[in-house]
Amino acid sequence: MQNLKLETNADGFALLTLDAAGQSMNVVNDAFLADMEAVTAQIAADDSIKGVILTSGKPAFMAGADLTQLVQSFGKLTPKEAFGFSQRATAMHRGIEKSGKPWVAAINGLALGGGFELALACHHRVLVDNPKALVGLPEVNVGLLPGSGGTVRLGILIGFKKALDLLLTGRTVAPAEALKLGIVDEVVPAEKLIDASRAWLAAGPDPVRPWDVKGWVPPQKKGLTVPEDSAAYMMMTGAIAQKGYNTPAPQAILSCVFEGLQLPFDKALAVESKYFAKLLTDPVARNIIRTTFISKLAAEKGARRPAGVPKSEVRKLGVLGAGMMGAGIAFVSATAGIEVVLLDRDVPTAEKGKAYTAKVQGKLIEKGKLSQDKADAVLARITPTDDYALLEGCDMIVEAVFEDMGIKAETTRKAEAVIPASAVYASNTSSLPISELAKASQRPDQFIGIHFFSPVDRMGLVEVIVGKQTSKETLARALDFIAQLRKTPIVVNDSRGFYTSRVFRMFIFEGVAMLEDGVEPARIENAAKAAGFPIGPLALLDEVTMELPVKIIDEAARDAAMTVNKYTIERGMPVLQRMIALGRGSRKAGGGFYEYPATGGKRLWPGLAQEFPPAAEQPDLEELKKRFLYSQANETAQTLEEGVLETPEDADLGAIYGWGFPAWTGGTLSYIDTVGIATFVAEADRLAKLYGSRFAPSAWLRAKAEKGEGFYPAATAAAAPAAKELA
CATH class of the missing domain: 3.90.226.10 (2-enoyl-CoA Hydratase; Chain A, domain 1)
Structure with a gap:
């Protein structure tokens, strides 16, 4: 035995x-x-x-x-x-x-x-x-x-x-x-x-x-x-x-x-x-286990790490920008035992970023999950500063400044004047092309994108973006750093919005497209939750602000460097523009699609009915659920076709852990396999005729359907149990 x-x-x-x-x-x-x-x-x-x-x-x-x-x-x-x-x-x-x-x-x-x-x-x-x-x-x-x-x-x-x-x-x-x-x-x-x-x-x-x-x-x-x-x-x-x-x-x-x-x-x-x-x-169990266990564990063990590159370790990290993202990155890095230099425009701002660590630690201490001496040791590893000279000796830089090409370029030049020639420079950006940002670097082969998700201390996924000149050594070192933080990496190639931001936009914009179509707001939110999303698109837009996706779409449209701009949107922009014009662009602005009274829970803004009158005939729940799921799945297939994604595992991990695509599906590509690729293509054609070209399958996807090729080996939905076999 x-x-x-x-x-x-x-x-x-x-x-x-x-x-x-x-x-x-x-x-x-x-x-x-x-x-x-x-x-x-x-x-x-x-x-x-x-x-x-x-x-x-x-x-x-x-x-x-x-x-x-x-x-x-x-x-x-x-x-x-x-x-x-x-x-x-x-x-x-x-x-x-x-x-x-x-x-x-x-x-x-x-x-x-x-x-x-x-x-x-x-x-x-x-x-x-x-x-x-x-x-x-x-x-x-x-x-x-x-x-x-x-x-x-x-x-x-x-x-x-x-x-x-x-x-x-x-x-x-x-x-x-x-x-x-x-x-x-x-x-x-x-x-x-x-x-x-x-x-x-x-x-x-x-x-x-x-x-x-x-x-x-x-x-x-x-x-x-x-x-x-x-x-x-x-x-x-x-x-x-x-x-x-x-x-x-x-x-x-x-x-x-x-x-x-x-x-x-x-x-x-x-x-x-x-x-x-x-x-x-049942395919649901297969989907959940394959993505949340098998693929996740493989990613964490280095499935996408280039072979033949010696293991590395970050001992000293520079975090540029002490806002919400930078503060979170500093916290998780210091917790992993890394010395952190947290830099911002002035010392008080940098110290405010360090205070985030103390705030999170305080809650952990109250719950008995962290001792005071260990908390003090983590806090002591973070040095807040406005002096670039303190970046000397850093093994890696993670830049988390404002999402602006000019500001990021200036920050890159200042940091590279100080850091060692061997240091890896990573930009924490959710949508700006890494290859464009790397033009400000003296060593673009050591430049890479590392996209954390907020809040950093609670979100386990990290999207690693490989630029046109990023070396395999730089990729390996970035993945080693993520392993130090005990997070789950996916690796994608450079593109506007990369993968997660590009497909996530399909969720929020499908929600506002429905509103534009005359679907009742409550029906939109309930359909998203019924499909398995943790929050409705209208509530989510209130939290992220409507100005942000509008700004990203506008910047993408103006970007002459992008010969083919994939970061567009077919429907819904007029809704956001109208809400912003009404002064209801976010919760932070005082209210958006929802009202936020001082007492009681939030509720949908009654004025939505006047601004976007509901249609006399409302679609059923299943149709709305399908619109949410199909729009994102079809966009994911396009990113794989274009080479932004290289593996279905990265696609599904990014979908579930990046923006909360329903876990029961196994992720966007597993969802297509579960439906059956031929069925998916036929249904996507129907949706495209009714709602727009964003649902239309590409010739590449049609060819896969004709050959019966799913995204995973033997990708057929598990047979439904036959009652007579179990009688």
Whole structure:
């Protein structure tokens, strides 16, 4: 057995250690299941073994399912096969429970998903007292549910309300809360973990679980007879319908717990496996796992880093501009252990930027997530100044000054007069072409774009823009810097708006185009949220200001250096111009599409009906959702065709983590694959005839559709579960 080590002792208490060969962490996969099946049968047959302590030989107990294996199975497994996959793990856990020997899980570190389901199958759980030893069932976050007894056991152990809170949020809990909730039985120091487990076994516990005792009755066999329980279920159903009906996992979890608490134990497990099989064969889970786990992890491990370039490290960083972006970049860099020179036009402005770090730290200290001494050490790494001379010795510069070509050029010249010849110069810009900005540099091969997202300390994505003369060494060093910050990079080629800003504009401008078409404002906002966007386009424009996108569009139109200006917009500009003329260009200006009263929440401005009268006949919700999704997906395909994007992974990561494209889609290109490229092209043609050429597929995309070529290998939507296979 390559994944396990079994040691027997004179006292009859065996030690079974999870230790997957060649892996940094234990995961649930076919090899693990085979080993566990074999060792469980061996233990059950060995009369000398009186009990089992199950622990891990790695820092973490077990991370859960091997998601890479799951992604590879999408589109290949039938619902019946997926059901069998779940039932195999379920049977392995039942083998533990019915082995006739008491098992105790000595949880020495993080235990999530299938790893915590394994612990739940044990008769007793002892958890190490370490804040990093998080436990939970976060499967909902990847579009799945616990598939080997997690929903059933959790519901029985702690009741449906507490169970659903954990299962529907996917949140993980630290030892103290785990003990309070009742999902572990003891919390002990690391050095006492095995001794405490052995002591429990020595007390001679009953190896029969309550649900295996003859005459056991499910907690809610007679149904929801308690009114408050019925009301709680109804409220949860409503909340799911309102916030997550694009993702089937929450509904499936709710059904599993509801049904599971009314059924005999093994029947409840079978029901759980059926719901799991439906989710596993649904494209939503594939999309979420592929982008938010597989692609994200690959990007963070250097998937786009040029080969053959030695690893580098930034020890001293110059941040030019101490506004919101510069202050955020300084904070995350200092937190990563980098010395930061934060420069602005005068010292008070620079000090204000440094104060942002103290403000964020204060909140973390209040929550107990940061100690004062560590906060002080981070703050001491930031030097606020207005003196360019202090940039001497910097390994890298990140310029975050005002979005103006002239100001950025002047800043570049001043900094390069001081910094070492080996330093990398990065511009944090969201739309200005890097190759144009690099013209102010004496060494354009060391010039690159690094586009952070605001707020920097909370947004994990970084868009790296390669200019026409940017060297592969410079790209590698930029990616090494982002790795130091523990952020997720995507790499794109130079173009006006690059990728994220260019496609994001399609979202906000589609919203104002709808308003121009006579769609009711509330209907526009609700359609965006129903599609899965975190905020409606009108509310978002109030926050970013309407002047900003108008200014960017106008600058792009005037830019003679752009022989082909792709940063245009077909519809919606008159709406923004009218709102600005009315003095309602943003929330900061006092109000925009919304009013912001001193008391109570924001509300749509009543004057919108007069300025943009609603049409007598309103479109249905599905049509509006499709307009949002298709306009952005089609624009993304164009950026890939033009070579701005080089990989579908970068496209999807940028969409989800850059501007909040719905995670259930897997990203803009995954959305096309899910719809089916031929279907997408046909529907895009229909939308183009009705609403404008921004929806029209290119000849390149049509050719791909004719050949049935998706953006990912074997890009076909996973087959929908066939009910008769699961009957």
